Amino acid sequence: MNFHLSSLQKLTGVIFVTVLLVGVSGAYAQDLYWSGTVYSDGRDVGPINLQKGATYSIQVTGSFYMGIWYQNQRSIWNDACYEFNAHSQPTPITVLQNSLGINYCSEYNPYHIYQSAQFVSDGRPLWFRIHDTDYRDNEGGLNVMVLMHRKPSAYDSQGLQSFKLFSALSRQSSKNFKQNKFPDVYINTSLGDPIPYHMRHPVELKLNVSSDKEIYLSSKENEKSGIYIDNFLMFVINSAKGTKVFSVGKVKKHSYRGAEVIQVPPNSLHPGAVNITKYVPHNTAITMTVYALDYGYDAGMSDIYLIVR
Template structure:
């Protein structure tokens, strides 16, 4: 079957196709914005200055020793979100806190890696701190990374671009 479209039909088809593309969600590119170590001594780490209106996410990883549990004498080992040794199963205990209240905890990860959903900054600085009732018996700490998200192609609008679909050139 031979289909012969006139120029108006071609332009209409291209316009409909371009409109459909406009509603496809863009992927997000991520770049490491900040990385640091949070010691289990209770000291604040920060400030991490976040740009108002920018989108970020937080990744936390690692585990550390928090002493012995008085109830059974077993070592207390924590990651950012769970105690995973002294109890019979991983128990949610969020010991790594942040000043913005961003949640990065999800289901227990045996690799001890957790990531927040992307969030838009209101411009307040970000601080991290490991919380415990007795820091004297702690050993180690956790790693945290902050990622800056940018819409894919956000910086790709330099110069003239053209699109040629169905033989009809379109230039912006």
């Protein structure tokens, strides 16, 4: 592989920046669904048939040789997201492509381990391929694992579908999470920390909800049941209609990246089975990212399900 730095830069994708969460538990367990090697010779690897409605993430490890860079005659070594040898510092170059556009790149990891946010499958198969302009001098490949976090939800006779967002977290001191600050959010408070902290890893869902469906939060999988959240859940929804941000739970007036966040009533640690139907765009593809946040004193929550029916 011998192409110019400008060509290398053109391959750089949008980098999904994640926060290192110390002491934050995952939302639920993960099982190995598929694993394999994606070789650097350009061959397609797949199809990996995903179950519609199941929740997955992708983990990529390893690095491989991509030839000599003509500008300085140094060996080019890439992991999934960065070239880390020929350049003076790790340079973002996303060489591992997938057919669903799932992003697994974050800040450079010297151990070459990257994992995507969780996503809900729409049933399309998954393929992988290493992209290059000249494969003749490449050697090796990358190790890929597809992890299943949750099996497809069962539909009842009324068309109910539920997604588990977070597992219950027993009431405990907020001090256990203070190292996991989320600076994108600012809370107008003098009684706690103005910068909240993550209690769990954020969860990402890809949905398209028809206009006849109701959406609510529940502590039980298949029925309406009040939730407990100390302090609040924040929802960031991106679609062709724009970005909507709202929160559920007990929290003072707050903002996300400088814009005020809509607060869904009631403002309570026990808000009930919260109906969020009017806050979620319908009849369009959306990406919903959900954050479980705390900002002082005690922290905790019940199981949190998002139910569509």
